[in-house]
Amino acid sequence: MEFETTADLLSWTALLLLVLALVRVNRQLRELRSRVPELGLPAGARAPGLDRLAVAPTGPTLLLFLSSGCGGCPAVLEEALTLASGGKAVPMRAVFSGDPLPMNGAERLIPVHKDERALLDDYRVPGTPFAVLVEQGKVRRAEPVRSLELLQRLAAVPPPN
Numbered sequence: 447m448e449f450e451t452t453a454d455l456l457s458w459t460a461l462l463l464l465v466l467a468l469v470r471v472n473r474q475l476r477e478l479r480s481r482v483p484e485l486g487l488p489a490g491a492r493a494p495g496l497d498r499l500a501v502a503p504t505g506p507t508l509l510l511f512l513s514s515g516c517g518g519c520p521a522v523l524e525e526a527l528t529l530a531s532g533g534k535a536v537p538m539r540a541v542f543s544g545d546p547l548p549m550n551g552a553e554r555l556i557p558v559h560k561d562e563r564a565l566l567d568d569y570r571v572p573g574t575p576f577a578v579l580v581e582q583g584k585v586r587r588a589e590p591v592r593s594l595e596l597l598q599r600l601a602a603v604p605p606p607n
Contacts, residue, residue, distance in 0.1 A: 486585070512546075
């Protein structure tokens with residue numbers, strides 16, 4: 447066999463092995479993606495526990511899942527109270543897994559529900575702060591509150607239809 451033929455054969459073999467390796471890595475990545483749980487309940491799912499949170503059956507309500515040991519929760523709660531006092535936000539409920547953060551008498555703006563660890567599990571809350579927008583008994587949106595701007599968008603009163 448000539449040198450060029452051997453080199454071509456080795457090149458094609460290496461290319462084939464590379465393609466097979468890429469296919470294998472792609473399969474592994476897909477398998478890993480399928481194992482990652484979705485954050486919170488999916489949109490359209492039935493929202494559990496609304497009766498004990500005293501949520502209105504029709505309009506939207508924002509459930510804020512918080513904890514006293516969470517670093518970002520005080521800022522989220524403070525912003526939620528500011529939005530609620532401005533009157534341009536959907537009704538909100540503060541749901542705590544244990545003891546609540548100090549509200550300084552603002553419970554009339556945002557009702558507080560404490561020791562609701564089971565409810566956090568029902569909503570598949572991976573960590574706090576986490577917000578779930580519910581409407582007509584269904585989850586409309588569920589996601590971690592990564593910024594105060596996101597909280598403002600979630601709490602904004604939707605335009606009339």
